[in-house]
Amino acid sequence: MSRQTDVVVIGGGQAGLAAGYHLRRRNLDFTILDAQDAPGGAWRHMWDSLRLFSPAAFSSLPGRPMPHQFGREYPDAAHVVDYLTAYEHRYDLPVVRPVRVHGVHRDGARLRVETDAGTWSARAVISATGTWWRPFLPAVPGREVFTGRQVHTTGYRSPEQFAGQRVVVVGGGNSGAQIASDLALHGGIEMMWVTRRPPRLLPDHVDGRALFDVATARRRALEAGLPDSGGVASLGDIVAVEPVRAARDAGLLKAQPMFARLTREGVVWADGTAAGADAVIWCTGFRPALSHLAPLGLRGRRGHLATDGTRAVGEPRLHLLGYGDWTGPASATLIGVGRPARDAAHRIRDLPA
Numbered sequence: 001m002s003r004q005t006d007v008v009v010i011g012g013g014q015a016g017l018a019a020g021y022h023l024r025r026r027n028l029d030f031t032i033l034d035a036q037d038a039p040g041g042a043w044r045h046m047w048d049s050l051r052l053f054s055p056a057a058f059s060s061l062p063g064r065p066m067p068h069q070f071g072r073e074y075p076d077a078a079h080v081v082d083y084l085t086a087y088e089h090r091y092d093l094p095v096v097r098p099v100r101v102h103g104v105h106r107d108g109a110r111l112r113v114e115t116d117a118g119t120w121s122a123r124a125v126i127s128a129t130g131t132w133w134r135p136f137l138p139a140v141p142g143r144e145v146f147t148g149r150q151v152h153t154t155g156y157r158s159p160e161q162f163a164g165q166r167v168v169v170v171g172g173g174n175s176g177a178q179i180a181s182d183l184a185l186h187g188g189i190e191m192m193w194v195t196r197r198p199p200r201l202l203p204d205h206v207d208g209r210a211l212f213d214v215a216t217a218r219r220r221a222l223e224a225g226l227p228d229s230g231g232v233a234s235l236g237d238i239v240a241v242e243p244v245r246a247a248r249d250a251g252l253l254k255a256q257p258m259f260a261r262l263t264r265e266g267v268v269w270a271d272g273t274a275a276g277a278d279a280v281i282w283c284t285g286f287r288p289a290l291s292h293l294a295p296l297g298l299r300g301r302r303g304h305l306a307t308d309g310t311r312a313v314g315e316p317r318l319h320l321l322g323y324g325d326w327t328g329p330a331s332a333t334l335i336g337v338g339r340p341a342r343d344a345a346h347r348i349r350d351l352p353a
């Protein structure tokens with residue numbers, strides 16, 4: 001026996017909650033299925049020193065501003081978890097957890113959602129499962145022979161895990177810069193930061209708020225047929241949040257070029273230079289967690305599915321939310337997910353009954 005509803009939202013992180021907010025406003029009947037046993041999505045698993053790259057007021061979901069975190073202009077992950085928990089309760093969003101979705105199938109006029117807690121049948125599905133659950137590790141030679149510890153960003157919590165060790169941090173994005181800074185500032189850890197190309201720190205005054213403005217201006221310009229400014233990517237890659245600034249100003253944030261391979265004891269560059277290491281932290285990004293959509297046989301490239309806005313090309317009853325800019329500008333941010341969530345709810349309401 002399957003449970004009937006208008007819409008199933010898969011994932012109860014920020015994107016799933018923003019979808020819920022807009023579905024409720026359109027009087028649609030819906031259920032949010034979330035694999036975790038508590039609210040907060042990926043934020044529950046992020047490292048202790050992580051700071052948002054925007055102030056609280058610029059990290060808000062639709063309808064309810066994120067409150068200021070006492071003593072912190074840029075809130076930590078625990079504050080986001082508290083905010084998402086309160087948001088869920090404030091709007092009385094029907095989140096069922098823990099429920100893991102295994103597959104979404106076509107079933108005549110409806111979609112069938114198979115889970116470890118039974119089956120749901122819906123007119124439409126919004127997939128909002130994020131990326132944290134699919135860490136990406138590059139194919140670097142020697143990864144299997146290295147005898148030290150290897151963790152991905154998802155396994156990092158605090159410098160104490162690496163006390164007294166020689167640690168190589170790989171990756172020139174925000175996670176790499178923040179974790180490298182965290183380790184470098186801790187003391188007692190021999191940290192080396194390696195990046196494929198020289199890291200590009202944004203100017204100190206450019207935070208997530210400014211990036212959002214740039215992305216919005218770019219979208220408007222493109223919509224108006226004006227030339228592409230290059231948007232956010234033309235400014236740099238790394239937001240100089242407080243720990244990154246502190247490490248940079250102390251001269252501790254110097255990057256080395258990427259090594260060629262790992263050995264049993266460490267890493268080696270193409271010119272033969274070697275360095276010993278006890279651990280490697282791979283801050284090398286994520287891929288969208290979409291395996292539950294495989295039964296639909298949709299096409300895509302590099303782990304993304306083809307979309308028109310949030311709607312899947314090839315399955316108009318399926319929308320994708322969050323993940324990255326390919327599901328809407330800034331869709332994978334707290335402040336940016338509201339707009340694509342609204343569009344998805346709007347288009348679902350207009351689906352033929």
Ligand SMILES: Cc1cc2nc3c(=O)[nH]c(=O)nc-3n(C[C@H](O)[C@H](O)[C@H](O)COP(=O)(O)OP(=O)(O)OC[C@H]3O[C@@H](n4cnc5c(N)ncnc54)[C@H](O)[C@@H]3O)c2cc1C
Binds near residue numbers: 051100133333
């Ligand atoms: C290190 C880091 C720092 C970031 N900093 C910022 C920042 O400062 N500001 C900002 O706006 N954004 C930031 N982001 C980006 C983004 O806001 C977060 O990644 C956010 O967690 C994305 O929310 P989401 O709801 O799309 O996905 P998630 O938070 O990952 O939520 C998805 C939910 O779906 C569930 N799920 C997954 N698969 C299934 C399944 N098959 N069945 C049922 N449930 C499932 C998961 O358990 C999870 O609860 C950051 C991201 C990272 C990685």
